[in-house]
Amino acid sequence: MTRIKAAASHAELQKLWRFASVGVVTTLLDLAMFSALVVCGAPAGPANIGSYSTGIAASYALNRRFTFGAKGSPLRAAKFAGAMLCGLGLSTLLVLLLSTLVPALAAKIISVPLVFLWNFAISRWWVFAGQIRTTQHHADEDALTL
Numbered sequence: 176m177t178r179i180k181a182a183a184s185h186a187e188l189q190k191l192w193r194f195a196s197v198g199v200v201t202t203l204l205d206l207a208m209f210s211a212l213v214v215c216g217a218p219a220g221p222a223n224i225g226s227y228s229t230g231i232a233a234s235y236a237l238n239r240r241f242t243f244g245a246k247g248s249p250l251r252a253a254k255f256a257g258a259m260l261c262g263l264g265l266s267t268l269l270v271l272l273l274s275t276l277v278p279a280l281a282a283k284i285i286s287v288p289l290v291f292l293w294n295f296a297i298s299r300w301w302v303f304a305g306q307i308r309t310t311q312h313h314a315d316e317d318a319l320t321l
Contacts, residue, residue, distance in 0.1 A: 193242040194295050197234060202287055205230035209283055219279040223270045224263065231259040234294075243303040251302060258297040266290045 205226045212222035235255045239245050266286050273282030 190242055190299065191295065194238060194298065195291075197237040197242055198291055198294070200237065201230040201234045202291075204233055206280075206283065210280060213279055219274045219282070220267060220271055222279075223267050223283065227263045227266055231256065231263070234259065238298060238303075243298075245303055254302045255298070258302055259294065261297070262290050262294045265293055 208226035208229055209222050212225055213219065217225075235252065239247060239251070239255075245251060269286035269289060270279065270282045273285055276282075277285070
């Protein structure tokens, strides 16, 4: 039983690490696109929507395969898009509010860890929940064969 719990904990940490790794890649993409749009004169809100949307598409593709090992499905894609649109709303609200206090890029950077926590939680416990149980079962079996 302890080995199974240890394997489950390890599997959860691995998912969090992979989600964070994907998040680094997509955040860098988001920040680069946001910066380019702001430098070109776009206001912070619309620039955030465009850059964040690009990050959503890349995040789904990478997290579906790399983090959760899930097969694609229209329902899963719709759930992910809906969850990330909530994250977009949170991100945009934070950027708009914070950009009244600090430069737009600083506001964006401050918003990132808060939105990351939202995105992981909703992905883990709603979008990919069924897949995680399947993946977890395989992790438990692997631990028992060690």
